[in-house]
Structure formats: structure tokens, C-alpha cells
Amino acid sequence: MHSSPHPLAGKTVTVDTDLHADGPGPHQVVVEDWWDRVYGQSWMFAEGNPAALLYAIRSSVASLPTDDDVVYGKTARGRGYLLHVSELQTGGAA
Numbered sequence: 463m464h465s466s467p468h469p470l471a472g473k474t475v476t477v478d479t480d481l482h483a484d485g486p487g488p489h490q491v492v493v494e495d496w497w498d499r500v501y502g503q504s505w506m507f508a509e510g511n512p513a514a515l516l517y518a519i520r521s522s523v524a525s526l527p528t529d530d531d532v533v534y535g536k537t538a539r540g541r542g543y544l545l546h547v548s549e550l551q552t553g554g555a556a
Contacts, residue, residue, distance in 0.1 A: 463503075464496040468533050471495045475535070476551045479524075481543050482516050488551075491535035497544050500534045505544055517544035 470493045478487040497505050501514075506528075508514035513534065521528070526546045533550070536542050 463498045464530075467499065468493060468496045470533070470550065477545055477549050478551065479520075479545065479549050481537065481541070482520070483539075483541055489537050491537055491543065491545065493533050493535045493550075494542075495534065496530075497532045497534045498530055504530050505532050506530075513542050513544050521546065 472493065474490050474492050476488050477491055479489070480486045481489055494500055497514075501508055501511070505511075505514045505517055517532065520526075526548065531547045532544050533547065534542060534544055
């Protein structure tokens with residue numbers, strides 16, 4: 463679990479990722495915080511959570527690292543997504 467907020471929490475970042483319902487990127491995403499701080503546990507144990515399920519599929523296909531360096535953010539359409547910090551174009555180191 464991350465003990466402090468993500469450095470980009472509350473900021474808008476660009477991601478060039480296909481975000482399912484929002485389609486191919488680039489997308490502007492407002493970072494809420496680390497996923498484990500938002501949800502209270504790792505995305506890997508968020509059974510039945512749609513954002514975590516989509517991320518699990520996308521991370522497997524995209525060969526993203528299997529770790530908890532994942533943030534939760536929302537697009538302009540208000541849809542929430544999990545993003546690995548490596549996908550954030552404006553920074554996001556753990």
C-alpha cells in the first residue's frame with residue numbers, strides 16, 4: 463500500500479492507451495490517486511470491480527508490469543480507469 467498520495471493526484475495527464483469505452487488514445491485523464499489508496503487494496507484482489515477487471519485484461523495484453531504502481535483516474539467522459547505509471551506521459555514514478 464502506498465502511504466502518501468501520488469505526485470500527480472488531482473492533475474491531468476496524457477495517456478496514449480486504448481481505454482476500452484473511450485477508444486484509442488491519446489486521452490486526458492485526471493489522476494485521482496494510487497489505486498490502493500482509492501480502493502483500499504491491490505487491483506489484483508479487487509474481485510468484480512469493472513475498472514480492475516478491464517485493467518487486468520489490458521495489462522496482460524500490453525505486457526504491463528504486474529505490480530501495484532497503478533493509479534486511478536477519470537477521462538473527460540467521467541469513466542474511471544486504472545493506469546500503470548509507465549503509461550503516464552507526464553511522469554508518475556513510484
